[in-house]
Amino acid sequence: MPIQVLMPALSPTMTEGSLAKWHKKEGDTIKAGDILAEIETDKATMEFEAVDEGTLGRILVPEGTKGVLVNQPIAVILGEGEKISDIKAPAAPPARSATTESPAARPMTPAPAPSAPKPAPAAVIAGAAAARPIFAPAPASAPRPAPPSRGPAFARRVFVSPLARRLAEKSNIDLSCLAGSGPHGRIVKADVEAAMVRGPAASAEPTYPKAKIVAEAGNIPFTEVPHTNMRRVIAKRMTESMSHVPHFFLTVDCEIDALLKARADLADTKSLKLSVNDFVIRAAALALKQYPAANASYSDEAILRWSQVDIAVAAALEDGLITPIVKNADRKSVAAISAEMKDLGLRARAGKLKLAEFQGGTFSLSNLGMFGIREFTAVINPPQACILAGGVGEKRAVVKHDQIAIATVMSCTLACDHRVLDGAMGSQWLQIFKKLIEEPAALLV
Amino acid sequence: MADTSFDVVVIGGGPGGYVAAIRAAQLGMKTAVVEREHLGGICLNWGCIPTKALLRCSEINHLLHHLDQFGFSAKGITFDITKVVERSRKVAAQLSSGVGYLMKKNKITVFDGTALLAGKGKVKVTGKTDADLTAKHIIIASGARARSLPGLEPDGKLVWTYKEAMIPKEMPKSLLVIGSGAIGIEFASFYRNLGAEVTVVEVLDRILPVEDEEISSFARKSFEKQGMKIYTSATVKKLAKGANDVTATVESQGKSFEVKADRVVLAVGIVGNVENLGLEGTKVKVEKTHIVVDQWLATGEPGVYAIGDVVGPPWLAHKAMHEGVICVEHIAGLKTAHPLNVQNVPGCTYCMPQVASVGLTEKAAKAAGREVRVGHFPYIGNGKAIALGEPEGMVKTVFDAKTGELLGAHMIGAEVTELIQGYAIARTLESTEQELIQTIFPHPTLSEMMHEAVLEAYKRALHI
Numbered sequence: 001m002p003i004q005v006l007m008p009a010l011s012p013t014m015t016e017g018s019l020a021k022w023h024k025k026e027g028d029t030i031k032a033g034d035i036l037a038e039i040e041t042d043k044a045t046m047e048f049e050a051v052d053e054g055t056l057g058r059i060l061v062p063e064g065t066k067g068v069l070v071n072q073p074i075a076v077i078l079g080e081g082e083k084i085s086d087i088k089a090p091a092a093p094p095a096r097s098a099t100t101e102s103p104a105a106r107p108m109t110p111a112p113a114p115s116a117p118k119p120a121p122a123a124v125i126a127g128a129a130a131a132r133p134i135f136a137p138a139p140a141s142a143p144r145p146a147p148p149s150r151g152p153a154f155a156r157r158v159f160v161s162p163l164a165r166r167l168a169e170k171s172n173i174d175l176s177c178l179a180g181s182g183p184h185g186r187i188v189k190a191d192v193e194a195a196m197v198r199g200p201a202a203s204a205e206p207t208y209p210k211a212k213i214v215a216e217a218g219n220i221p222f223t224e225v226p227h228t229n230m231r232r233v234i235a236k237r238m239t240e241s242m243s244h245v246p247h248f249f250l251t252v253d254c255e256i257d258a259l260l261k262a263r264a265d266l267a268d269t270k271s272l273k274l275s276v277n278d279f280v281i282r283a284a285a286l287a288l289k290q291y292p293a294a295n296a297s298y299s300d301e302a303i304l305r306w307s308q309v310d311i312a313v314a315a316a317l318e319d320g321l322i323t324p325i326v327k328n329a330d331r332k333s334v335a336a337i338s339a340e341m342k343d344l345g346l347r348a349r350a351g352k353l354k355l356a357e358f359q360g361g362t363f364s365l366s367n368l369g370m371f372g373i374r375e376f377t378a379v380i381n382p383p384q385a386c387i388l389a390g391g392v393g394e395k396r397a398v399v400k401h402d403q404i405a406i407a408t409v410m411s412c413t414l415a416c417d418h419r420v421l422d423g424a425m426g427s428q429w430l431q432i433f434k435k436l437i438e439e440p441a442a443l444l445v
Numbered sequence: 446m447a448d449t450s451f452d453v454v455v456i457g458g459g460p461g462g463y464v465a466a467i468r469a470a471q472l473g474m475k476t477a478v479v480e481r482e483h484l485g486g487i488c489l490n491w492g493c494i495p496t497k498a499l500l501r502c503s504e505i506n507h508l509l510h511h512l513d514q515f516g517f518s519a520k521g522i523t524f525d526i527t528k529v530v531e532r533s534r535k536v537a538a539q540l541s542s543g544v545g546y547l548m549k550k551n552k553i554t555v556f557d558g559t560a561l562l563a564g565k566g567k568v569k570v571t572g573k574t575d576a577d578l579t580a581k582h583i584i585i586a587s588g589a590r591a592r593s594l595p596g597l598e599p600d601g602k603l604v605w606t607y608k609e610a611m612i613p614k615e616m617p618k619s620l621l622v623i624g625s626g627a628i629g630i631e632f633a634s635f636y637r638n639l640g641a642e643v644t645v646v647e648v649l650d651r652i653l654p655v656e657d658e659e660i661s662s663f664a665r666k667s668f669e670k671q672g673m674k675i676y677t678s679a680t681v682k683k684l685a686k687g688a689n690d691v692t693a694t695v696e697s698q699g700k701s702f703e704v705k706a707d708r709v710v711l712a713v714g715i716v717g718n719v720e721n722l723g724l725e726g727t728k729v730k731v732e733k734t735h736i737v738v739d740q741w742l743a744t745g746e747p748g749v750y751a752i753g754d755v756v757g758p759p760w761l762a763h764k765a766m767h768e769g770v771i772c773v774e775h776i777a778g779l780k781t782a783h784p785l786n787v788q789n790v791p792g793c794t795y796c797m798p799q800v801a802s803v804g805l806t807e808k809a810a811k812a813a814g815r816e817v818r819v820g821h822f823p824y825i826g827n828g829k830a831i832a833l834g835e836p837e838g839m840v841k842t843v844f845d846a847k848t849g850e851l852l853g854a855h856m857i858g859a860e861v862t863e864l865i866q867g868y869a870i871a872r873t874l875e876s877t878e879q880e881l882i883q884t885i886f887p888h889p890t891l892s893e894m895m896h897e898a899v900l901e902a903y904k905r906a907l908h909i
Contacts (some may be wrong), residue, residue: 161875163850170848183781189850189875 002082003052005075007061007068010041010048010355017041018066018229019074028056030077037063037074040229045351054079160187167192230320238379246418249377252430254437255407256393262440266335276410277313277367278338280390282443283436285309285329287429288363294429295362297383298419312361312381313341315348322348323381325361334443369393375411385420388433389413410437448554451477453773454568454580456560456722459486461753461765462586463544468773470551477578478553479560479570484544486588488762490537491608496631498533499611500795503638507797514834524639526616533611562723566748569723582748582776585729585736586769587722589754592714596683597623603691604684604709607632617641617707621693623681625652627794629712630664634796637673644674644704646681646695648713653794655759657806657855659821659841664857667798667837674704684709717755740784742772750776764790788853791869793862798838801865804853804872807843816846818878820902822894824858826909829889835859840898842868849877854898860891867895878903 007017018040024030034050057078061068068074078084158175160168164187168175173195180187214222227235241247259279266272288295288309296305309330312323324344326337347353363385366378369392378389393410400407412433416426436442453469455462458480469476483490502524509522548555558572568578591606593599599606610632618641622633625647637643645652645668651661652668652675665675679697693704716734728745730737736744736751743750750772753765767785774782791803810817824830824838838858845852854868871881878899886896893908900906 162877162880163848163875166848166877 002057002079003054003077004073005036005050005052005077007070007072007074008039008048009070010039010046016067016069019061019063019068020045022059022063023047024056026056026059030054030056050077052077054082057082057084158187159185161189164189164192167196171196228319230317234320237382241379241382245380245382247377247380247415248418248423248426249413249415250423250426250430251375251411251413252434254410254412254434255398256410256437257408259437259440259443260393260408262444272335272338274334274338275341276369276393277365277390278334278341279437279440279443280367280388280412281311281313281326281329281337281341281365282332282334283433283440284363284365284388285311285326285332286436286442287433289330290432291429293425294386294416294421296385296420297362298385298417299383303420306362308362310360310362312358312364312384313344314364314366314378315345317348317351322353322358323361323364324348324353324358364388365390367391369410375413377413378415380415380417382417385417386426386429387415389415412437448475449576449578451475451554451578451580453477453582453584453776454479454560454578455584455586455769456568457486457586457588457753457755458484458544458548458555459586459588459753459765460488460762461588461769462486462584463548464766465584465586465752465769465773466553467547467551468770469776470553472773472777472779474582474773474777476551476553477556477580478548479556479558479568479578481557481559481572483541484548484555485537485541487590489540489544491611493762494540495533495537495611496607496635497795498536499529499635500631500797502529502532503635504797506640507638511834526613526639529639530612559721561721562727562729562749580748582750584742584769584772585722585744585749585751585755586753586765587718587755589715589717589734589760591628591711592716593711594713597681597711597713599711600686603686603689603707604711606711610708610710613708619690619706619708620644621646621681621691621704621706621709622712623693623709624648624712624714625675625677626654626712626714627792629710630668630794630796630800632710632712633668633673637668637671638797642672642674642706644706645676646679646693646704647675647677648680650678652677653800655792656794656800656802657841657843657853658808659839660800660802660855660857663839664796664798664800667857668796671797715754715758715760717757719755741775741782742768743775759787759790759792761790761792789869789872791865793865795862798835798858799861800857801861802853802855803865803869804851805843806853806855807841810843810845810852815852817852818844818846818902820844820898820900820906822897822901822906822909824891824894826897827889827891827894829891829893830859832889833859833891840894842898842902844878844899844902849879851876851878851881851899854895856895858891864892864895867892 010017020038020040022037023035030036030050030053032051032053035047036050037048038045039048054077057076059075061072061074159180160175161182165175167189173192175187178187178191178195179185181191182188256276259276263274263276263279266274292305295309296303308328310325310327311329312325314321314323326332326340329337332340344353344357361384364381364387366387367390368376369390372392375391376389378387380387389412391411393408395406396409397404398407398409414426414430452474453466453476455466455476455478458478462478463484466476466478488494506524509519512519556570556574556576558570558574561569561571562583563569563577566579566581568580568583570576570578598604601609607628616639617636620636620641620643622629622643622645625645629645630653633643633645651658652665653661669675676695676697679695681693682696683694685692690705690707691709693706693709695702695704717736719731719734719736724731727749729749730745735757736755738744738751738756742752742756752768752772754760756768764785771782771785788804791801794800805813807817807819820842822840825836830836830838835858838856838861841855842851843853844850851868851871854865856865881896881899882903884896886893897906897908901909
């Protein structure tokens, strides 16, 4: 029987994606592991590998198609001896349906793990918080979530009647915005119908129609930059963070002359090329270890303090940003962190990070020092509770023993989720961090 | 002297009333039921249950006369109508005493008497027992009775209501049934299967008028094949009583003719029992012989509720029971309480062949502006039906073409009254056609037709 290839879910939150490019054309022989296509998700462009063998019988979704729903058939693979005529008219796959009538449509090809994203030329620069979904990092003691290849299993289960689900799909109502009035909070037809009456304004976030924005700007000329999935996710997540997470900011000046000296010594004696940021990652990790209240997330039931320190480091890409993660950073040396960051950075620029390498994290770090930014505030990346924003290390006049002296100073600003941390708590963490940065011996053991 | 102060007093011990009382007792409320005649009400004593006992006898009679189909032969098959009635009464009595047991088990006090609202939170009981009760909540479950029309008044001898029709002393040779709703058709079917000449007169243009049009016409053909005479769009103008028979003047489409029958059964509708309840002077509103209630069965008078037949159609025991539960759970403040969706109340008629349905008819769905997909499956295409020797019947489904919502299901044939609950569950769970298609129906069963009728709506039926 011809096998339908379904749109894979390449990340937990992925509900749809764009079919960026087909690597195979109709009639090509397909082996398991062959790259079939490139799928642009909300994070990156990823290559989609074949699981089944055969001949690519028909491409159902042409390349360049946007908004292809997860589990929608995108191609048909023919087995040995099968002909194109064996394919049962799936030419126009249902626009919004995760199930289809044909038995061949059963997802017999589990989506493969994302392997190698499209090269995305970009300088590694720091950015604000990253475009990642709400996805709580699992504590070290708990088993890690299932491999990302089973996207739908990740999604929070919404209890909804089949009819309500279909009505919501047809009227573009986001089920996650609805409260269910059925048994055990199940969303039923009446809830969706009520949402339809309320209209999208009530069920969704405020909208920014282009015409209105242009009019408000005074109808001046403009060019359009189409949204990438990454841009949409950044817009959604950062809006959500600034709207719902009560931020406050604490700034501290760190003198880094000792750190710079240690760095230079290591370069001389061990030929280690370490960046200031590598030391900052290490210092942040150790500070989190010493002060676990900042290594936490807010939940309705409780504050969750993570037993593992995973630092997400924001890196700019040409059309967005990504946050590669240094896992267990408190247990890694500066040299190890440095090596890992080089590798992650390279692969991030090449767009080749694996999902697990940029999803999660218990604390974020952003640095705009290379742009000469003295200090800035960053947007918290939920469900994390903190993001540290590092400025440029520059020589400043400081007062020491009532004398004006020259010191290399780096201003660091910690953004805190006030639901998790209070001002004194964030300050205590920063004190620990500052001490580690200014007396870097502790970082090197 | 029994205790007279209660959390809940239910007026009427029919299926709505006694179920409401049991649920109230389960929820820890001190509960009483006032019943003027028999626990179990009409349903148990003069309705659903005894008629089912009678219809079972008529089915057996039918089967005995078709034994040759199954390779049997028997001669001299007779029946004694008094014994048939006796059995029916025994069944009713057994179940009525069963309700008495349930009341005891749930520590519900039963007052034998007639209840009257006697001021805020007060109920006066008179009759076998006299008592002045106080109640935080009063639930009226007084039921309904047969409607009579001018010139068509029952006399209990020649012109019957359902009550006399279920306890005949002798078997009438011919019977005129006026009205072709569930009650009329069940009696018509019962007497026809016991050998009486039966004529049905219906004022509307089809029999079983609340059912889907296709079901009505299928039923009519079946009954006519069995030898029933059916006049639709017809009215009985006059009943002239003889010594032991009645001559009815029937008018249909401008023509007038006479129908002579030993007995007449009046089944021309139902009126609510709203009299002698002490509703006068309260804020309880009555419209067209029925008490007006909100979605939680509350009347206009605080603390007074009404459930079941007295609040209006569909006049069905299971609807009354459900309303009793909803009403009491709402009083108790249960979060799971949920208003009744009338579209989810199945309806059953135990004629031969049986008729059962839930939800909208095709016509009603279209009238409601729905674009529909309709599926059919005939009994003749079902293995189990053929094996049973019941090849007559069909299953029909009505889906919303846009959303796949199961709007209605309509069935006629053997055992459909036992099958309809499957579609009722599907509706309650808000299934679309996909869930029904994906459900595995056991083979060989009549239920497979329910699957096929769904498949057929989507042009996927397998066995037709």
